[in-house]
Each structure stands twice: as structure tokens, then as C-alpha cells.
Amino acid sequence: MQTLALPKLHRAAGEVTIPGSKSLSNRILLLAALCRGQTKVTNLLDSDDIRHMLTALKQLGVDYQLSDDRSECIVQGLAGPLASGQIETLYLGNAGTAMRPLAAALCIGSGEFELTGEDRMFERPIGDLIDALKPLGIDVEYLKDEGFPPLKINAKTLTAAPIKIDGSISSQFLTAVLMAAPLLKQAITIEVIGELVSKPYIDITLNVMQQFGVTVENQNYQRFVIDGEQQYVSPGDIQVEGDASSASYFLAAGAIGGGPVKVHGTGTASVQGDTKFANVLEQMGAKVTWSENWIEVSADGPLKAIDLDLNHIPDAAMTIAVAALFAEGTTTIRNIYNWRVKETDRIEAMATELRKLGVRVEDGLDYISVTPSKEVHGAAIDTYNDHRIAMCFSLAAFATDGVIINDPGCTAKTFPDYFERFSQISE
Numbered sequence: 115m116q117t118l119a120l121p122k123l124h125r126a127a128g129e130v131t132i133p134g135s136k137s138l139s140n141r142i143l144l145l146a147a148l149c150r151g152q153t154k155v156t157n158l159l160d161s162d163d164i165r166h167m168l169t170a171l172k173q174l175g176v177d178y179q180l181s182d183d184r185s186e187c188i189v190q191g192l193a194g195p196l197a198s199g200q201i202e203t204l205y206l207g208n209a210g211t212a213m214r215p216l217a218a219a220l221c222i223g224s225g226e227f228e229l230t231g232e233d234r235m236f237e238r239p240i241g242d243l244i245d246a247l248k249p250l251g252i253d254v255e256y257l258k259d260e261g262f263p264p265l266k267i268n269a270k271t272l273t274a275a276p277i278k279i280d281g282s283i284s285s286q287f288l289t290a291v292l293m294a295a296p297l298l299k300q301a302i303t304i305e306v307i308g309e310l311v312s313k314p315y316i317d318i319t320l321n322v323m324q325q326f327g328v329t330v331e332n333q334n335y336q337r338f339v340i341d342g343e344q345q346y347v348s349p350g351d352i353q354v355e356g357d358a359s360s361a362s363y364f365l366a367a368g369a370i371g372g373g374p375v376k377v378h379g380t381g382t383a384s385v386q387g388d389t390k391f392a393n394v395l396e397q398m399g400a401k402v403t404w405s406e407n408w409i410e411v412s413a414d415g416p417l418k419a420i421d422l423d424l425n426h427i428p429d430a431a432m433t434i435a436v437a438a439l440f441a442e443g444t445t446t447i448r449n450i451y452n453w454r455v456k457e458t459d460r461i462e463a464m465a466t467e468l469r470k471l472g473v474r475v476e477d478g479l480d481y482i483s484v485t486p487s488k489e490v491h492g493a494a495i496d497t498y499n500d501h502r503i504a505m506c507f508s509l510a511a512f513a514t515d516g517v518i519i520n521d522p523g524c525t526a527k528t529f530p531d532y533f534e535r536f537s538q539i540s541e
């Protein structure tokens with residue numbers, strides 16, 4: 115296993131342009147494949163999650179050309195559902211944004227498909243999505259554990275029926291149904307049961323669908339109405355925004371290490387809910403300046419602890435758990451149960467690794483509380499094959515020397531050259 119020893123950091127300042135958004139890249143690629151016409155996607159993210167989507171689409175016969183640096187992709191749309199004449203096994207790594215939307219899209223395609231991935235994917239639920247689609251008459255078999263990938267999908271003609279979907283574990287299930295729904299033969303209604311988590315990701319979905327010409331009637335995120343027999347239409351050119359979750363590490367560095375750190379690629383014009391991370395830093399006492407597509411953060415003193423429900427920014431909220439080391443008082447992040455079903459059990463993992471640094475941590479089913487201590491010390495941080503654990507713990511190097519990140523290469527899921535970029539704004 116590789117390790118990365120971080121020097122003690124004293125200051126953060128500079129500018130960084132963050133890579134394209136994972137959430138947008140994979141949604142855009144899927145709709146570019148389903149739509150009528152050719153789509154030129156620019157600022158596409160090049161990371162493991164996107165490579166899995168691209169490889170799957172290629173296997174499904176979607177024709178595209180990638181530029182040498184893989185940041186531009188010209189996709190020839192199929193003008194309809196995905197199809198295959200033979201059994202296709204699609205390996206989707208640990209990419210939720212590939213597994214969930216492809217599962218729904220393939221149910222309404224034609225052919226037989228096996229959807230598989232890495233071991234952790236077999237522990238990440240998909241049952242609420244499959245259950246939601248059952249009234250349409252789908253044929254899906256769980257190949258290992260009931261409710262989890264790997265899956266076998268035998269696509270067949272479906273009949274329209276009202277859909278009820280549980281939104282309390284992952285918004286990706288609703289995203290998946292929304293994106294597939296316009297290709298059904300008749301109009302459908304989707305009713306959300308349970309608290310819808312990670313709600314801003316639904317705005318990303320509706321925004322991308324709109325850019326591909328499909329409008330959804332959104333009745334207060336409780337009910338969605340979508341006409342059937344629609345065709346997605348290529349917008350021609352589409353640019354992927356910078357990734358707001360990836361921005362969080364640099365913005366937090368600005369708040370912890372003085373700044374200013376200016377992050378280009380996301381701002382007030384962004385459709386990504388994770389831009390709200392900057393508001394949390396502001397509540398912690400940082401100075402935040404916004405433009406349409408950059409955000410700048412600085413601070414001239416210690417941060418203040420917060421106690422907040424961060425369900426709307428589950429990914430960026432992990433960065434707050436480490437920023438808490440630099441805040442006066444106890445920081446509590448609430449309503450984050452679904453951290454437990456992501457790349458790893460993130461509540462458990464964050465609590466374990468923060469404690470290794472000598473910090474006081476309390477954790478429960480759906481929250482984590484972090485109280486900094488004067489005795490913070492270095493430690494080798496295990497990253498559980500979770501890119502965000504590796505990235506957010508880089509900030510601990512502003513508190514102490516001796517921070518070692520185990521398996522730093524796991525950032526390849528969404529941000530392959532993260533540590534190189536981080537070193538450019540910190541010293």
C-alpha cells in the first residue's frame with residue numbers, strides 16, 4: 115500500500131480550477147447516449163467513476179470520441195433506450211452515479227444485462243429503486259444478496275403504472291427513475307415516500323433533463339409527473355461545471371490556513387447543492403466572496419463551531435468534520451445517516467480516524483460531534499478506499515505534523531491528482 119506523509123502546513127493561499135463535476139459528468143453522458151443528435155461534452159471529469167460509465171456505454175454500443183486528455187467527449191445519441199443483442203456484463207466499480215441510473219435505464223431498454231462492481235458496491239443498497247420499478251413489470255434478479263448488486267436485468271416492454279419510491283436512503287434512486295421515465299410509453303407519476311435525502315441532487319437531475327429538452331412537473335419534491343414517449347434532444351454543446359464537492363477541500367483550506375483561496379469552476383451560477391458548503395464556512399466565521407463561477411475563502415482568526423443538519427450536502431459535510439479541528443467548541447453534523455451506506459460506513463470511519471489524531475468524537479446513528487483538543491497529534495489515517503476520507507484528512511496537516519494518508523491513490527474515484535493540486539495552495 116502506498117502512503118503519503120504530509121508536512122505540517124502553516125498557510126493556504128492561491129487559486130485552483132477544480133475538475134468537472136462527477137454528478138454532472140455521469141448524468142450528461144447517460145442522457146447524451148439516450149438523446150437524439152450529437153453532443154459535445156466539455157470539461158468532462160476524468161476519474162474512475164466516469165471511466166466506468168464510459169466503458170459501460172461503449173459496451174452498450176454507444177459511439178463516442180474522447181479527446182486525448184479525456185476532457186472532451188463527442189457522443190452520438192441513440193435516440194432511444196439502450197439495447198444489447200447479447201448478455202452484457204457491466205462492471206461499474208463503486209460508482210453510485212453509474213449503477214443506479216444505468217439500472218433504471220436498462221430496465222426500459224432491450225436485452226439482458228448483468229450489473230456488477232467492486233465488493234463495496236455489493237453492500238450499497240439498490241432495493242428501494244428496484245421495488246419502485248416493480249409495478250412497471252420489470253424483470254430483475256439479485257445475483258448475491260437481496261436488495262444489493264450484482265443484478266441481472268432482463269429488459270422487456272413495460273406498462274405504465276404509478277410509482278412510489280422510498281427516498282430516505284439515497285436520492286440516486288429517484289434520480290434514476292426520473293431520468294429513465296420519459297422513455298416509457300405512457301405518462302407516469304412518481305410519489306416519494308419517506309424523507310427525501312440529499313435533495314439538491316434532484317435539482318441537478320432535473321436541470322440536466324431540462325437541458326436535454328425534457329421538463330418534469332415537480333410538486334414540491336413529493337410527487338413528480340412526467341409525460342411518456344418523449345425523446346431527449348441533444349443540446350449540442352454542454353459544459354460540465356467544476357465539482358462543488360471537490361471544491362470543499364480547497365475552500366476549507368482557505369478558512370483554516372488564512373487564505374485567500376480562490377476556487378474556479380463553481381459559484382452562484384452552479385446547479386450543485388454542494389456550493390452551500392461555503393455558507394457553512396461562513397457560519398463558522400470565514401469570509402466568503404462569491405461570483406458566478408468562482409468562490410474565494412479567507413479567515414483572520416479561529417473558526418467557530420456549528421451544530422447543523424447537513425443532509426443537503428452529504429459529501430461536502432465530511433470536510434466540515436475535519437474543519438472542526440480548527441473551530442472553537444464542539445461541531446455537530448446531524449441527519450447524515452446515509453453516510454453509512456456510501457463508499458464505506460463514513461460515520462464510523464470518520465469517528466475512528468479523527469480519534470487517532472487525539473480529537474474527542476461522539477458518534478451516533480445519524481450524527482457526529484467533534485471537539486478539538488490542544489493535544490492533536492499525527493497519525494496514519496486509513497482511508498477505507500474512500501476518496502473523500504483521503505481528501506478531507508489532508509486538512510489535518512494544518513493542525514499537526516505526522517499526518518500520513520494511507521492509500522492516497524483512492525482519490526482516483528473523483529479526483530485523481532488531488533494531492534498535487536492541494537500542495538499547490540498549501541505550505
Ligand SMILES: O=C(O)C1=C[C@@H](OP(=O)(O)O)[C@@H](O)[C@H](O)C1
Pocket residue numbers: 136137138210211283284285286289311312315428429452
Ligand atoms: O446524485 C448524485 O450525483 C449523488 C448523490 C448523493 O448520494 P445520495 O443521494 O445517495 O446521498 C451524493 O452523496 C453522491 O456523491 C452523488
Ligand SMILES: C=C(OP(=O)(O)O)C(=O)O
Pocket residue numbers: 208209210211429456457502528
Ligand atoms: C457517495 C459518493 O459516491 P457515489 O456517487 O458512488 O454514491 C461520493 O462521491 O461521495
